Amino acid sequence: MSTPSMDRPPRTEVVIRPYGPGQVPPLVDVVADIWADAHPELVDKPGAEALGLSVPALHHQLSGHLKHAGFTLVVAYAAGTAVGFGYAFPCDAEYWFGADLIDQVPEGARTERLMGLCELAVRPPWQSRGIGSQLHAELVKAIAPAWSSLLALPTNSRGQDLYSRLGYEYAGPYRNTPDGPEFDLLLLHVGHDWTHDTRFRLQNRGVKMRVRIPSLGANVTVYLAEDDGRWVTHSGEAGHYGTEWGPADLERAAVFLSEVAPQALHVFEYLLRNPGRKIHCTELVDKALGGADGVDPARRIAGVLSGMSKAHDNSERRYPFVWWEASQGRAGATYAVRPSVAAVFLAARLRL
Numbered sequence: 001m002s003t004p005s006m007d008r009p010p011r012t013e014v015v016i017r018p019y020g021p022g023q024v025p026p027l028v029d030v031v032a033d034i035w036a037d038a039h040p041e042l043v044d045k046p047g048a049e050a051l052g053l054s055v056p057a058l059h060h061q062l063s064g065h066l067k068h069a070g071f072t073l074v075v076a077y078a079a080g081t082a083v084g085f086g087y088a089f090p091c092d093a094e095y096w097f098g099a100d101l102i103d104q105v106p107e108g109a110r111t112e113r114l115m116g117l118c119e120l121a122v123r124p125p126w127q128s129r130g131i132g133s134q135l136h137a138e139l140v141k142a143i144a145p146a147w148s149s150l151l152a153l154p155t156n157s158r159g160q161d162l163y164s165r166l167g168y169e170y171a172g173p174y175r176n177t178p179d180g181p182e183f184d185l186l187l188l189h190v191g192h193d194w195t196h197d198t199r200f201r202l203q204n205r206g207v208k209m210r211v212r213i214p215s216l217g218a219n220v221t222v223y224l225a226e227d228d229g230r231w232v233t234h235s236g237e238a239g240h241y242g243t244e245w246g247p248a249d250l251e252r253a254a255v256f257l258s259e260v261a262p263q264a265l266h267v268f269e270y271l272l273r274n275p276g277r278k279i280h281c282t283e284l285v286d287k288a289l290g291g292a293d294g295v296d297p298a299r300r301i302a303g304v305l306s307g308m309s310k311a312h313d314n315s316e317r318r319y320p321f322v323w324w325e326a327s328q329g330r331a332g333a334t335y336a337v338r339p340s341v342a343a344v345f346l347a348a349r350l351r352l
Helices: 024-040 053-064 091-103 109-110 132-143 157-166 247-259 262-273 279-290 296-313 340-347
Strands: 014-019 070-077 081-091 114-122 147-152 170-174 183-190 275-282 322-324 335-338
Touching: 014 132, 014 340, 024 053, 024 070, 024 081, 024 114, 053 081, 053 091, 053 114, 070 132, 081 091, 081 132, 091 109, 091 170, 109 147, 109 183, 114 132, 132 157, 132 340, 147 157, 157 183, 157 322, 247 296, 247 340, 262 279, 262 296, 262 335, 262 340, 275 279, 279 296
Parallel strands: 114 147
Antiparallel strands: 014 070, 070 081, 081 114, 147 183, 170 183, 275 335, 322 335
16 A cells, blocks of 8 residues: 555646456556555454455455456556556346345346446545546446446445445445445446436335435436437537537647636536536535525526636637536426546646
């Protein structure tokens, strides 16, 4: 385990690289060191190794998981140094959920393509920069699942916050062994709007109930994959069409960020930290602008984002976000940044 300074490192471009099973063995020690940095509470905890929460346990786990077809490892690099990683593989529902939970998850999670997300970790000095979301987006892009699931310790508040932002829902308690630690099994239907799904109302069979299926649009969690068709069926007008942002636009994106009005930048940066997630205007007001001020949230966000007009006009690119009007019977607009566009701006942000 390395001992990096907790001071935030200088901003630099972050590059994420994917690896297949045959490329992983030389990287095992690297990702284990990242895992140890990200989980000091486990590394220093007496008895953690016996519970399977240790660097040796990670080595053993990786060697077993490498045998799964479609195994994918992604590593985030900053100035050539590995600062984060994640890995996952497509898997069978019976293998992943086990006999106790398989009947309690939605039918689609049992029959459609499922991704088992096994690890996602970022070194502490590099956390809160959107790297975890980028790593997750790369895994979703590589494996192309309809559903994704993972295990998280209930006490891992930072991880739980990230998974909640990505759209994961609690599906039940899970233990690898009868005497092992209890994990939260979390489930994500990729690109799905939970508002219209009544199947995921788990029956109370001794399972903690944390599933949120709201009746209004304000709290809906929807994650859109890179190639989701809804990216081109938005409500934006002329400014949201034209040339898309791409990897060659880092310098242009840095200039764009420097020209955005302060409040618009707060909103945009919140969207960047949640790539691919449709976010309701009320959440943007609460999280990016400090809370309600009596102005209708939809009108307030639209007005704030007009502070991007100068940057947009100078960029010769489309607006780097899209928005959708509320469907009939609902209130307020939703906003999102495509994962590939978020990656461009997050990298550019590190240059400022």
